[in-house]
Amino acid sequence: MQSRLAVAELKQAPDPLVIALACTGDDSAFAEVLRRRQGRVRKFMYHLCRNTAQGDDLAQQVFLTAWQSLRQLRSAVAFDGWLKRIMVTTWLAEVRRGKPSTTSDLDPADIAVHHDATSARMDLDAALSTLPPDMRLCVVLAYSDGLSHPEIVALTDMPLGTVKSHISRGAARLRQILADYGDKP
Amino acid sequence: MSDPEQFDPLLAAHFNREHQHLAADAFVASVMHRVRFQRRLATRIHTALRIAALLAAVIASPWLIAGATRLNAALAASFTWIAGLPGAWMLGVLAAVLVLAARARSD
Numbered sequence: 001m002q003s004r005l006a007v008a009e010l011k012q013a014p015d016p017l018v019i020a021l022a023c024t025g026d027d028s029a030f031a032e033v034l035r036r037r038q039g040r041v042r043k044f045m046y047h048l049c050r051n052t053a054q055g056d057d058l059a060q061q062v063f064l065t066a067w068q069s070l071r072q073l074r075s076a077v078a079f080d081g082w083l084k085r086i087m088v089t090t091w092l093a094e095v096r097r098g099k100p101s102t103t104s105d106l107d108p109a110d111i112a113v114h115h116d117a118t119s120a121r122m123d124l125d126a127a128l129s130t131l132p133p134d135m136r137l138c139v140v141l142a143y144s145d146g147l148s149h150p151e152i153v154a155l156t157d158m159p160l161g162t163v164k165s166h167i168s169r170g171a172a173r174l175r176q177i178l179a180d181y182g183d184k185p
Numbered sequence: 186m187s188d189p190e191q192f193d194p195l196l197a198a199h200f201n202r203e204h205q206h207l208a209a210d211a212f213v214a215s216v217m218h219r220v221r222f223q224r225r226l227a228t229r230i231h232t233a234l235r236i237a238a239l240l241a242a243v244i245a246s247p248w249l250i251a252g253a254t255r256l257n258a259a260l261a262a263s264f265t266w267i268a269g270l271p272g273a274w275m276l277g278v279l280a281a282v283l284v285l286a287a288r289a290r291s292d
Contacts, residue, residue: 030220
């Protein structure tokens with residue numbers, strides 16, 4: 001579908017307008033939404049599966065699902081929550097299929113060479129990969145996305161007690177592993 | 186976080202660190218390529234289904250015409266019967282039963 005706005009105008013346009021245009025089937029607007037949200041979705045998926053290629057593949061699935069269901073979105077303001085639900089559903093489906101990767105594609109030799117922000121990030125990714133998938137999801141939603149416990153319950157359909165326990169035990173385990181690495185945030 | 190007592194700001198600082206740079210253009214191009222592929226596929230499936238429906242209608246047309254002729258004859262016979270005395274009596278009885286049933290339900 002031909003875009004109603006030029007690409008330069010789309011880049012300047014506010015989020016609700018771009019999302020509303022994407023909902024009408026405007027491919028250029030959808031590409032702009034994709035450009036604005038891709039970093040967040042890919043980072044989320046990368047934290048969960050610890051593999052850039054698989055994380056990107058899952059992020060692509062998220063955006064394809066979003067594109068296929070865009071007409072069901074009632075309000076442009078609700079887009080981020082709606083997208084977050086697709087992200088969580090995509091990850092949980094991947095876990096159910098038993099396919100989540102725990103193998104990093106980063107070079108572990110980097111850690112030995114220097115202990116800067118990159119290696120600290122790898123420490124965190126390595127520590128996250130030791131958590132069970134459900135616990136990892138709760139910890140990432142709480143600490144990376146800053147969601148509250150009720151918001152996590154609403155997204156994951158897990159009981160509140162389970163979510164609290166996952167976050168508490170997951171955070172304790174991460175703290176312990178990161179302390180073992182001798183890493184200070 | 187809704188529970189500040191459980192929240193660990195030092196751990197949050199780990200998550201807030203700069204993540205590796207993720208090049209946007211290649212990713213956006215790749216997703217849009219898949220979107221266009223999905224759209225082409227959906228269009229082709231839609232066209233194929235329309236052609237299949239048209240072919241089915243053409244192939245089944247002799248039976249459809251015969252069926253329509255039979256239906257027409259059956260309807261003509263039933264209207265003739267209703268227009269006669271037995272049909273009128275039957276309609277009257279049916280209407281009375283319906284009125285009584287509606288009254289019984291409203292009571």
